[in-house]
Amino acid sequence: MQSQNRRKRDQTKKAIDLAMQSRWSDAIALNQSIIDDFPDDLEAYNRLGKALTEIGRIRDAKVAFSSSLSLSPNNPIARKNLDRLHQLDDSYSADSIFNEYNDHGTDYSSDSIWNEYSDWGNDYSSISPFNEYATDPPILIKEGEVVGKLTVKSYEIDGVDPNTVGKDCGWVDQ
Numbered sequence: 001m002q003s004q005n006r007r008k009r010d011q012t013k014k015a016i017d018l019a020m021q022s023r024w025s026d027a028i029a030l031n032q033s034i035i036d037d038f039p040d041d042l043e044a045y046n047r048l049g050k051a052l053t054e055i056g057r058i059r060d061a062k063v064a065f066s067s068s069l070s071l072s073p074n075n076p077i078a079r080k081n082l083d084r085l086h087q088l089d090d091s092y093s094a095d096s097i098f099n100e101y102n103d104h105g106t107d108y109s110s111d112s113i114w115n116e117y118s119d120w121g122n123d124y125s126s127i128s129p130f131n132e133y134a135t136d137p138p139i140l141i142k143e144g145e146v147v148g149k150l151t152v153k154s155y156e157i158d159g160v161d162p163n164t165v166g167k168d169c170g171w172v173d174q
Contacts, residue, residue: 008038015047027051042071046078056139056146058085097138097150113138113150113162129162 011034018027031048034041049064062085068078096104103109110118119125120138129137129150137151140160148158 008034008041012043015044019047019051022054024051024054028055040071042068042075042078045071046075046081049078049081053081053085058141058146061085 011030015027015030015034018024018030028048028051031044031051034044035048038044045064045068049061049068052058052061052064062082065078065082065085068075069082072078096102097113099105103111104120105114106112107114109115111120112118113120113129115121116130120128121130122128123130125131126133126135127137128134130152131137132152132154134151134153137149137153139146140148140150146158148160149156150162151159152161152163153159
């Protein structure tokens with residue numbers, strides 16, 4: 001029993017280290033292994049959900065967070081992440097840049113990429129898709145899966161130029 005607890009503790013530490021290094025595929029594999037050995041480990045489900053989200057496997061991340069909630073219905077981490085993931089794949093959500101009736105889709109809101117004077121829309125902010133040096137540009141999601149990052153970085157592998165994406169671009173299922 002003591003060796004099993006030690007193994008779980010060591011695997012948990014390694015899984016956290018992998019996530020801190022953004023080694024998401026390795027973190028997924030290790031957390032899945034922890035879950036196989038310890039099916040009631042809700043923290044492993046939360047870590048798995050986070051890692052799956054980071055590589056764009058939104059549907060699988062929802063399953064992981066839902067599994068965590070089935071073990072602990074009041075788990076705030078799983079609830080918050082699951083709610084956020086549900087919002088991301090809803091084109092009518094308050095977080096969608098394609099919903100012109102919310103703060104993120106209007107030309108006038110300080111939270112909109114379409115407002116050139118906002119942090120999201122100007123050329124200098126670290127979160128703006130219009131800044132080629134942005135460290136955290138917005139992601140694009142279609143049918144629950146990450147399809148790219150909204151960025152002017154021409155070297156970004158999954159980059160989509162915000163100058164070519166508009167509210168009527170067809171990226172969002174209506």
